[in-house]
Amino acid sequence: MLHSLTELAYLAAAIMFVTGLKWMSSPARARRGNMISSVGMLIAVLATLISQRLGYGNIIIGAVIGSGLGLWMARAVPMTSMPQMVGILNGFGGGASLLVAAAEWRRLIDPSIPFQTDTAVSIWASTLVGGVTFAGSAVAAGKLQEIISGKPVLFRGQHALNALLVAAALTLATLLTLRPEQPVLYVALVALSLVLGITLVIPIGGADMPVVICLLNSYSGIAAALTGFVIRNDGLIITGALVGASGLILTKIMCEAMNRSLANVLFGGFGATVQVASEREKALQARGVKRITVEDAAALLAYSRNVMVAPGYGLAVAQGQHQVQELATLLEKRGVSVKYAIHPVAGRMPGHMNVLLAEANVPYPLLLDMDAANPEFERCDVALVVGANDVVNPAARNNPSSPIYGMPILDVDKAKQIIVMKRSMNPGFAGIENELFYHERCSMLFGDAKKSLTALINEVRTLE
Amino acid sequence: MLHSLTELAYLAAAIMFVTGLKWMSSPARARRGNMISSVGMLIAVLATLISQRLGYGNIIIGAVIGSGLGLWMARAVPMTSMPQMVGILNGFGGGASLLVAAAEWRRLIDPSIPFQTDTAVSIWASTLVGGVTFAGSAVAAGKLQEIISGKPVLFRGQHALNALLVAAALTLATLLTLRPEQPVLYVALVALSLVLGITLVIPIGGADMPVVICLLNSYSGIAAALTGFVIRNDGLIITGALVGASGLILTKIMCEAMNRSLANVLFGGFGATVQVASEREKALQARGVKRITVEDAAALLAYSRNVMVAPGYGLAVAQGQHQVQELATLLEKRGVSVKYAIHPVAGRMPGHMNVLLAEANVPYPLLLDMDAANPEFERCDVALVVGANDVVNPAARNNPSSPIYGMPILDVDKAKQIIVMKRSMNPGFAGIENELFYHERCSMLFGDAKKSLTALINEVRTLE
Amino acid sequence: MEGLVQGIVVFVLAMLLGVELIKKVPALLHTPLTSGANAISGITIIGSMVVAGAGATQLARILGTIAVAFAMINIVGGYLVTDRMLEMFKKKDGE
């Protein structure tokens, strides 16, 4: 009876998670959905506490410390660092799985309890997924925070090494299923999973970290579901499947938005080398780009009717979201209509730009997704590219030999005038030249985006 | 092992049903989805045949007869009779449930098999739902085919009688659970369920039959799921839940499209009485309507630029869908743009008009749903109302005392000119006067829709 | 009890999934949706076959045989009629 009640409580929690995800489909209800989801988590926790005879001491210690840290992190993190934050949180989740698996393994080898193969398999799987997630997420967060170089770290024989490590891990897991009582084998497996987490993620470029994080999160979901299978807990199976599905779909969305295969993201070493310029590009480079002064740019913006802002990773680096909004408000007061064109993989996380601009109080109906924005560029007097590069690179449309060929991009080059704000002629993440900058209707406004935007604001203020 | 395989086969079937419903969301894939769904059914049938030791003779006889009849019915039915057809098919499904329950009840009272209360409950539930569905669907089909009067059959004490019958049925079910070995009690329950099917449906108006059919179908789904609970068959639970969900959602959509509660549909006797005309309506009736000749109507249509057709139940009665399409083609050749405004509950089934017009080869992008159509009426030179009445009645917007007040309607009265084709001044299903007909920009073209359309076609042909 | 809870889990999940799927069907296709869902409800064929093929008494088997016929009408008629309708929906004239 109590057992059934607990199962029902888990089911209720799972349904609340479903509701949370469902309500995420509308910005108006998403926040309430998130709260419902968190109540579901509370129910799952309470059901566990009530149904099982547990010593509360340790749990309270762990929960207080964890909640405190979580609270502090969630408060302290700036919006621009959201990608890292999600990476770190994901890592802690993986760490928890790893630790639980380790503790369970201790119990597994207790001679007084009958040995069960499926429990063993679930433990090795959790160990591997947990360890890889923990270490991999740490590397990913480090890359995003630029503590670790964002460039892919490549060396000869890397794939062979990784294949070897995976093979070794699987061998260890098999050995452990046969001789679970060998602590050294288990410790080796833990070590191996941590090493794998590092060696698998380090060769991937910084901008591809969101794919890694979503994928790792999806794996942790599937590992949770696996545990659910072993202990026959439907709530866990459902929750794991939901997390798994969300990670997989997001990964798919990102890969499609880049027209790259998942294999290319994970093993391609994308963005490792700055491409050597082709003949055509050299000719372009020789011709040079047009520059625009802050004064001219301000006038151009102030006297236009439709402006579309195309933000990219540089906006997050410069933390210039508030300035963008300020400029837009100024322009709107002058009767200029300002909208935002958001590429699905602009920045370092899917939806990154939306969060940044929402923080700066930009109403979300003005944030157009790619499909809504692209037909509007034609009617646009000025397209203002703020720290975006790859996502506005026409090579994706024109140049079949380009590594980003086929990626759907923002059609900023259809606008009557294009202003690009960046600090230098350095390439974006993909490491390739961008012909847009040499376009006859395009002019560059060099400098840190925040500084340039502030200058523009001041300049627009002086007009009239 | 075999049992697990069978379960997996049922799961595969259920997933194929899911795919069928999922692909129903796009007209391009819906047909393939339906085929996948039917293959799922085949798999479920084969899995049952293989996994159980069954005598094939009876099954083959039943299957051959049933398939033959099903095939013949599906071929013979005209598109205009789809609502009846679905009603009849639903009835056969209910009949099958009833028969299975009856046969199982024979087994239930076998003294050599231990008696199980939950099996008993499932059997009574299937009997009741099956019987009500069988008889109720027959009445519904009869009303739609107009073998039985489409008017609600109302008499004093009807609700009391129905309540009594329901109470009697539940009492019988309880008695049977206690004394299952009494055949007379079971036969009485069957009889009662059939009577209930009739008395519950007969007081409901003909146009409300689709709600009844969807609801009964949803109940049969839930009864199937219940059986799945009893025999612990997940495939059956899933399938039943899917059918249940679809019936409930369609019921909800219809009720919302009429702004009526489900209780009002089932117990309100809606459409029973032709409303007595109010003072205002009497004044209107005294003023009379404007008539238009076929010649004038043809000229009006031929020299306009945008025409919107608003079809209703009368189009199905007149079987005039091919003529509508012919007229539209003629007009299009003259450069007139013709589109169709489809109200969700126009006709006698949700989506009825779409099926009719698709049969007449109207490309579906021209079939606008209400939300897409309403903003277009303003730009419309002529709104051609073909056999529609309640769904274009402005009383739904203007007259708080009208029984259809609050129902979302097609805004035909926003068009520059309105032509209404119907046979008389008789009201539609709701039995109320329609002020639209007295509108200053509206004129009536009396007569059977098919005949009027043919006349219009001939007339338009003579122009130039 | 255990089995019941698991049944509830499956039912609730399938219900939620069904609601999501059905909501996405456009009004254009509501009639074939109705007939298609109706065809699926012919899954009662499973019980009918078991009774027809392994019923305890002659009467049960006869009832079962009729039930198979009824369910088959529902299935065959339902799928075919749905197919007939869906076949008619075309994007362009004559396509």
Place this chain on the structure above:
Amino acid sequence: MEGLVQGIVVFVLAMLLGVELIKKVPALLHTPLTSGANAISGITIIGSMVVAGAGATQLARILGTIAVAFAMINIVGGYLVTDRMLEMFKKKDGE
């Protein structure tokens, strides 16, 4: 075996439901979706609590306690950060 198949049924249904739900989330909210799903994956707290509160050895209980802390960071941090982001999305200026 029996239990396994039922587990698969539940897993497949939840996966299908998850896919439908996630696909409906607009690109606008993909970041909070990521962090929200991440918070849900903190469900590992259940296993962590069991180990922390009823682990067989002192070592297991210590590992469990750390696991509870880790999972709690994931949960509390995840939900709060999602809430912080969602709070910012407004339809109109200053609303």
